[in-house]
Amino acid sequence: MIAGNHDSGQRLGTASKLFDRNRILVRGPVSSDELPLVLEDGAGPVAISALPYAEIYAARRAFGDESIRSPEDVLHAQIAAAKAHVPETARWIVVAHAFVTNCQPSESERTLSVGTVETVPSSIFDGANYVALGHLHRPQIAGRDSIRYSGSPLAFGFDEAGTTKSMTIFDLDPDGQIVDLRTVAFEPLRHVREVKGHLADLVTDAAKHPSDDYIRAILLDEGALIEPAAQLRPYYPNILQTLREKARELVMSSAGRAQSKLDDPIGVIGEFLEYVRGEGSTDQELEVTKEVLDQPILEDTE
């Protein structure tokens, strides 16, 4: 078990002392001394290295290496440290928390770095017979068949509504090949799902089929509504959100516009003038605006 970026490594690491260390490996804080859990089967040892998520600064301190600048650098250092302890004849399984290049994220993962590339190439795991990854919520392969996200055990956002969650089970043969890989689906106690319609219809429907699923209701009504969530809650006790379809479209389209606006500052200024006085930029104002925007940005000098 490893700490992810949502966990306190320190807190999780405390528990490791309580478990039989020959059977359960819990890794909280990052360490430059990555001892694997070594198990034996008929064909010899299997080393399992569990690499917790580490912030760049924590990794710099742990490895005494100031050149660590990205999640890739961190993982690189962790893998090198882990590899140093893997017995030469052992098959090697790595457990890690990372965002591998070209994999599909969901809405609710928290970004792993600010200002640096957060993804790592799958080749960083070369030499491992199997890599069990955490972080991304969708079950998926990461680069090769033996590098996988099993995915989150439950849906954590409405974009994951209707997806099947599962765990991955496989056998490791004596040569270190993965055989008989299968997934076992989880049946959650409560599903995450969306319902859509006019409030009156949704309430009628909900009364007929009450449910304790986690629900988001998309409302097609246009006029005023009185406490729509409260009307649905008697039948949907775990309703989490009500949203007007109109408002949702607006949010989605303005999100796209905000980005494109950044590329057009003159347009933004024109819209601002239009908003405050009902009239966009005049020709003369356009001149002035262009002139100012064309000036080089002067840096502070001491």
Ligand SMILES: [Mn+2]
């Ligand atoms: Mn994560």
